[in-house]
Amino acid sequence: MRTTDIVTLCMNPALDITTSTAVVRPTEKLRCAGVRYNPGGGGINVAHVAEVLGASSMAVFPAGGPAGELVHRLLVAEGLALHRVSIGGSTRESFTVNETSTSGQYRFVLPGPELTVAEQAECLLQLRRAAESATFVVASGSLPPGVPEDFYQRVATACSELGVKFFLDTSGGGLTHVDSGVFLLKPSVRELRECLGLELRSEAEQLAAARELVARGVAECVLVSLGSQGALLVTAEEAHRFAQVDVPPGSGVGAGDAMVAGVAVGLTRGWPLTEAVRLGVAAGAAMLLTPGSAPCTREDAERLFAQTAPPVTVR
Template structure:
């Protein structure tokens, strides 16, 4: 296998703009400062974070207009192997405001440009070329306007044809239309509820819902991200809850993508499922301590992982 072990797909990337404001008040001009710009969108973030963890990765993503060019430049600047697919529309922006008076974070997300069927096919073609030499494909993020809800099932079928293992992190109709071919599904609690169409309040309900997706053949394993409550791993043979690590949070943006990156990198290094989830939590913890969607350092993630194991978490 000559290419990178991990390839990511982002159909709806974004230029992430983050800034501070004293207070967010309606109808007033909100004076912002300390702005920063990061390449964003689920798969782009996963690629950036996997690269920060020392793993070779290719990032396939759409790029259009001046915003798309800026995202491409930012990805290149971080040393990630970018595979941009040019589109006619303008790559979207996402805007996050950190309100200093309350320590709250406000996130404004645009829908993104509509993609034509021809642009969608070029994305699949680019993914196929990259996936033939990859061990894992991570498809992450929302589907933009114009893309049918069964698109990620087409990605799953492509991965089966190329023998790449698909890790999927998405929401809405794009998630509900997936019927099989996923190696690992990483829904949030809300997304898990949408998948099964019922409440999943208790841990038993969450485990039952995740196991239902496995039994239906949708996925081989499920990791449910639970925010401050950590994560739940469910495989055909086991289920285990993993607590989060309490830290002072700088920015929550991209923490879920960091978890996916950590899990995928660990699996690419032949870790067990439990070890991979522990490493994913360590990566998410490191991400919470960086501004905007800035990447972290591998040293910080490895330190969190060791602390997590030493604190009594069994990751074998």
């Protein structure tokens, strides 16, 4: 019997630090105003938003060093269900500076710690244990140094063996080395371009690329996020275009993770896939209304969901 709606895997979590300054200039000492500390990383962001939207979730992640300890304490204080795999290396930090004079945003993402073979195996073991009681498993984010590029394929295989639907949102080698077992794959158009080595300038080319991944058996569904242009959903039977919701410009940190969370939550509610994607689009837009990488609010996500246009079928 499934007892957890969504289990997430975050192989490269981060301590997200957000601040602001009037103007970003080279070589000068920049005085910053205020600072926020948030636990971050793809899978952690997904679990946060899933909880906000009313689903039960659990985050599995490796963490170590002072930054890892703070990430762990912040998550415990927030009441998020979690399973931490202790590691010898130090969890990375991610630094975001908002330039108040221009509304520009500068994001500095440090590399993660190198995980040993034993630490990688423990992450996979703990994920398998958590997934036994899950409805969906979501792996989101980059792979840290030392983790082989086929790691997410191992996760996909484990989920297939357990009969759990697997969502994947990643890039680089973690994406190109997956060949089967994914229920929903969510690349950005840039990640899709890099995965297939194609320009993908037009919607027709983007649809063809997504259909290729479905036809090859990589994923049952491919959801291509297009930023301000919305999203494209492709399955073996059909394809749909989703318009973005207009919101004031804000921090885009975690918007893609919120989209994945919204889709998964919609499916836990028993909604059709297209309605679940509408919730994902709304949740991603709602993230623009929150500071730093703080999760969106349910009120904002539900309000924006009511404003989303029905999807348009495309060929």
